[in-house]
Ligand SMILES: Nc1nc2c(c(=O)[nH]1)N[C@H]1C(S)=C(S)[C@@H](COP(=O)(O)OP(=O)(O)OC[C@H]3O[C@@H](n4cnc5c(N)ncnc54)[C@H](O)[C@@H]3O)O[C@H]1N2
């Protein structure tokens with residue numbers, strides 16, 4: 001059995017390269033930029049007014065001008081403004097040639113066609129947004145590896161971009177194993193339980209921005225399991241299997257994977273929950289088999305599958321804990337296993353939630369983080385600093 005840290009190193013070293021493609025800007029929210037982006041234009045593309053007011057070629061000490069016309073925003077009309085003249089201008093309107101300053105309308109009075117400035121200390125150049133003052137043509141706008149946020153979408157759009165190269169979320173296949181499973185919504189029969197792992201894994205994938213997901217259920221038969229896994233590996237970039245990976249007489253996932261030539265990277269980990277965790281490579285595609293107990297599935301997904309997918313989608317530093325927090329109560333654990341507990345983090349403190357068993361999802365419904373308790377320790381007192389991993393980052 002290997003340690004959690006060794007497992008992280010093995011997965012980091014074996015994560016396949018992510019692919020990239022060009023996506024419409026509006027569909028790229030939350031995804032990762034695959035190439036550096038340079039701007040083809042300056043922003044703003046022309047000198048323009050930052051205020052509703054009057055534009056002129058300001059000379060220190062001057063307080064009166066003759067008003068000559070107006071320039072609404074969006075106007076492409078060239079106006080000539082002579083010495084001693086001013087034009088009515090609006091926020092975003094292009095500055096006419098030979099003007100350098102805008103006086104806001106609050107700071108003037110109008111008498112006929114005469115504009116009189118009522119404020120002292122006007123600065124030459126005031127209230128003008130000059131060409132390229134935000135970003136100059138040809139400049140680096142965003143670096144590869146950045147997350148596309150609504151703000152980044154706005155910035156890219158302001159330079160005229162309509163498509164961006166982003167890392168493609170992998171096409172993921174989920175196989176749930178088990179004769180006992182019934183889809184939620186159907187009547188429950190004796191000996192059966194509802195399939196909670198499939199919707200939970202689908203939601204976890206969607207939260208990472210993975211949108212192309214297919215899901216299938218397979219019964220506990222060797223041939224059917226082997227066939228389904230082979231089909232899914234052929235048709236997906238990454239496969240997640242739930243259940244059937246332990247040592248029972250009806251657990252066929254490991255033997256099916258072995259017979260398909262999958263290279264085992266990890267099988268069995270010194271961790272709770274999720275000891276029988278499996279990760280392997282088949283046709284250069286990552287295959288995960290998550291121990292079927294629902295809380296083990298969600299725990300293992302977050303600790304191993306999520307970082308691999310994030311890395312394939314161009315994210316950096318995917319294996320580190322997100323935070324350190326102070327335990328609010330003492331905890332005891334078995335030595336020799338890393339424990340991942342469901343916790344509630346608030347203001348630097350973390351509470352261990354009730355219901356930590358691997359079949360129990362109650363704690364997950366409240367949890368916002370995992371608490372990682374190191375392999376070698378047996379007891380941690382209240383007040384100890386512990387590594388935490390946020391669930392929904
Ligand atoms: N003799 C041993 N038995 C077990 C060991 C062991 O080391 N020696 N490990 C235990 C641990 S730990 C776990 S975790 C489970 C993992 O077993 P499998 O991966 O083979 O999972 P299954 O047996 O198929 O299912 C386990 C449990 O989870 C329920 N389940 C499965 N799929 C779903 C689903 N889609 N939705 C909801 N619930 C699901 C299933 O009904 C079982 O109750 O093995 C232990 N045994």
Ligand code: MOO
Pocket residue numbers: 271272273274275276291293296358359
């Ligand atoms: O480790 Mo298993 O995942 O406890 O039930």
